[in-house]
Amino acid sequence: MVTLVADAVVLDLDGLLIDSESAAFDAASEIFAGEGVTVSPDLFSENVGLSTSHLYTALVSHFGLSVAVEDLLRLREDRLARFYLAPTPMRGAIEFVRRTANYGVVVAVASSSPATVVTSAIDALGLNSQIAVMVGRGGAFVGAPKPAPDVYVSALRQLGVSPEAAVGVEDSATGAVASVAAGLTTVVVPNQWTRRHLFPPGVLSTDSLADLEVRSRSG
Secondary structure: OEEEEEOEEEEOOEOOOEOHHHHHHHHHHHHHHOOOOOOOHHHHHHHEOEOHHHHHHHHHHHHOOOOOHHHHHHHHHHHHHHHHHOOOEOOOHHHHHHHHHHOOOEEEEEEEEEHHHHHHHHHHHOOOOOOOEEEEEEOOEOOOOOOOOHHHHHHHHHHOOOHHHEEEEEOOHHHHHHHHHOOOEEEEOOOOOOOOOOOOOOOEEOOOHHHEEEEEOOO
């Protein structure tokens, strides 16, 4: 069990709160099979944590395909739309958010996924009342995706909390780099797709959100 004190917790979405990486791998496998290539689990894992646009650009480049990335992204969006309306939560995720909010710690989500996807997933999980701020690509957010720290900076600005008083929680190396760069105490919860990632030095680690507890600094 990892126990911390903070004023705020900023969470990733994909692969941390919901098992979207498995659904994303299935979609990528099907889409790229249509282009005559095979996306292996190892290749997909290497790129987990990037924004969807960056991920598909990396895969297209890897295979030397001439197809437009935008066309593949539209196919992906169609295949994953249903998942985000009824996402599968990761172990301990819903309980962690509710427990943390009950401790008086404000909770935010900072994701490289589209803002519409973030809000749909959080609504489906029934966590709207526990999550104070949601930041995703598009909408009011115009910064760079992870590994840039912009989504964390935006979330903390909206919360009115300094980085030193916040904990960032991620599942991927890309996300962890973003959280560390933003100045947050960072905890990684690797999943089956990110266990081999090389995480930045100084981060804490736990097997699941069931093994993480963040209490309010005010007691």
